[in-house]
Amino acid sequence: MSNFFAALSHPMQALLACLFTWALTALGAGMVFFFKALHKNIMDAMLGFAAGVMVAASFWSLLSPAIDLAEELFAHSWFVVALGFLCGGLLLFLGDKLFNSYADRSRRVQELENKNSLKRCWMLVFSITLHNIPEGLAIGVAFASLAYGLEGATLPAACLLALGIGIQNLPEGTAVSVPLRREGYSRKKSFLFGQLSGMVEPIAGLMGALLALKARVLLPFLLSFAAGAMIYVVVQELIPESQSNERKEIMALFTLVGFSVMMILDVALG
Numbered sequence: 001m002s003n004f005f006a007a008l009s010h011p012m013q014a015l016l017a018c019l020f021t022w023a024l025t026a027l028g029a030g031m032v033f034f035f036k037a038l039h040k041n042i043m044d045a046m047l048g049f050a051a052g053v054m055v056a057a058s059f060w061s062l063l064s065p066a067i068d069l070a071e072e073l074f075a076h077s078w079f080v081v082a083l084g085f086l087c088g089g090l091l092l093f094l095g096d097k098l099f100n101s102y103a104d105r106s107r108r109v110q111e112l113e114n115k116n117s118l119k120r121c122w123m124l125v126f127s128i129t130l131h132n133i134p135e136g137l138a139i140g141v142a143f144a145s146l147a148y149g150l151e152g153a154t155l156p157a158a159c160l161l162a163l164g165i166g167i168q169n170l171p172e173g174t175a176v177s178v179p180l181r182r183e184g185y186s187r188k189k190s191f192l193f194g195q196l197s198g199m200v201e202p203i204a205g206l207m208g209a210l211l212a213l214k215a216r217v218l219l220p221f222l223l224s225f226a227a228g229a230m231i232y233v234v235v236q237e238l239i240p241e242s243q244s245n246e247r248k249e250i251m252a253l254f255t256l257v258g259f260s261v262m263m264i265l266d267v268a269l270g
Contacts, residue, residue, distance in 0.1 A: 006155060010143045010144050010146055010147050010209055010213065011140075011143075011144070011206055011209040011210055011213065013143045013146075013155075013158070013209075014139055014140040014142075014143040014144065014205045014206060014208065014209035015202055015205060015206045015209075017139050017143065017158070017159065017162035017205065018136050018139050018140070018162070018201040018202040018204070018205030018206070019202050020162060020166055021135070021136075021139070021162055021165050021166040021169050021198065021201050022169075022195070022198040022199060022201050022202055023166075024166040024167070024169045024170050024173070024198075025132075025166075025169040025170070025172060025173040025194070025195055025197060025198030025201075026173060026191075026194075026195035026198065027170060027173065028169060028170035028171055028172060028173025028174040028177075028194070029173035029174065029176060029177040029190070029191045029193075029194025029195040030173075030177075030191055030194075030195075031173075031174045031177065032174075032177040032180075032181045032187050032190045032191055032194065033187055033191065040245060041245065041247070043171045043174070044241065044242040044244070044245040044251050045242070045250075045251060045254045046167055046168065046170060046171055047168060047171060047238045047241050047242040047251075048238070048239070048242035048251040048252065048253075048254035048255040048258065049167060049254045049255065049257060049258035050164050050165070050167040050168030050238060050258060051168070051234045051238040051239050051242065051255050051258060052254070052255040052256060052257060052258025052259035052260070052261075052262065053160070053161075053163070053164030053167070053258040053259070053261065053262045054161075054164050054165065054168070054230050054231075054233070054234050054238070054258075055231065055234055055255075055259055056258070056259045056260075056262035056263045057138075057142075057157070057160065057161040057164055057230070057262050058227040058230045058231050058234075059227070060157060060262070060263065061142050061153065061157045061158065061160075061161050062138065062141070062142065062223045062224065062226055062227035062230070063081065063085070063223065063224055063227045065145050065150035065153040065223055066081050066084065066219070066220040066221075066223035066224040066227070067081055067220075068150050069145075069148065069150055069216075069219055069220045069223075070220035073216075073217055073220065074220070077220070080220050080221055080224070081220060081221075081224045082224070083221065083224075084220065084221040084222065084223070084224030084225040084227075084228065085224040085225070085227055085228035085231075086228060087221075087225055087228065088134060088224065088225040088226060088227060088228025088229035088230075088231075088232065089228040089229060089231065089232040090228075091134070091225075091229060092134065092229055092232045092233065092236070093232065096236070129196075129197045129199075129200050132169075132172075132197060132198055132200050132201045132204070133200050133201075133204045134204070134225075134226060134229030134230065134233070135165045135169075135201060135204075135229075135230065135233070136200060136201035136202065136203065136204030136205040136208065137204045137205065137207070137208040137222070137225075137226050137229070138161065138165070138208070138226035138227070138229065138230055139158070139161060139162050139165060139201070139205045139208070140204065140205035140206060140207065140208025140209035140210075140211075140212070141208045141209065141212045141219070141222045141223055141226050142157070142158040142161050142162075142223075142226075143158045143205075143209055144208065144209040144210075144211075144212035144213045144219070145158075145212065145219060145223060146158065147213060148216065148219065160261075160262055161262075164258070164262065165201075168238060169198055169201075172197065172198075173194045173195060173197070173198065174194070176190075176193055176194040176197055177190040177191050177193065177194030177195075180193055180194070208222065208226070239255065242254070242255065
């Protein structure tokens with residue numbers, strides 16, 4: 001099975017990896033069929049572990065290869081990498097601002113109408129979908145970078161990056177489906193909206209891989225862009241959410257474990 005996957009084209013590898021992360025989103029959303037809610041300790045531990053994996057992957061699988069390639073292509077390699085990194089974070093920052101503005105207006109409209117509607121559902125789906133786009137992009141670019149033989153860009157590292165993103169997609173799917181179930185939606189409809197948020201990852205992953213392969217000169221920017229977007233997600237969402245746990249020191253250890261696992265596999269197999 002591993003040989004079959006390794007023989008595939010890099011865009012196809014990226015597509016399958018993102019389909020896997022989507023499947024984990026659906027698995028998380030499917031918890032609505034079995035539980036009213038996942039235990040907070042479990043969700044926070046998963047988020048902490050995924051945060052560690054994604055921080056390590058942002059450097060070894062994205063920024064380090066970006067720096068190496070930028071040094072070959074540009075005189076001011078540091079500028080290209082820093083620009084891409086900041087643009088990745090800035091995009092999500094602006095997306096958050098737009099979403100918060102829309103959410104505030106929607107809440108005011110709901111208060112005036114004094115009724116419940118599908119707006120709340122789409123607000124939940126949209127907020128998580130927004131963050132799944134750069135995650136899919138990161139997976140696609142990571143697999144596409146394998147074509148250039150960059151140091152630090154390995155198939156196991158790209159697969160582990162997809163695994164880390166998939167792990168943090170599990171509670172995201174649950175975070176959408178379970179509240180909707182509590183608000184009175186059927187289990188099937190709650191599951192449908194929960195997994196819907198992960199549909200963009202395969203599309204973004206395939207587009208990221210194709211773009212990186214067609215335009216080699218853009219690869220350093222795309223790699224660092226994906227890294228910046230991932231770090232923003234980790235700092236703005238994953239770590240604060242995991243640290244909201246009463247046993248936050250234990251959750252911090254899960255973050256260290258996730259970072260160590262990604263670092264060991266990336267360095268050992270790179």
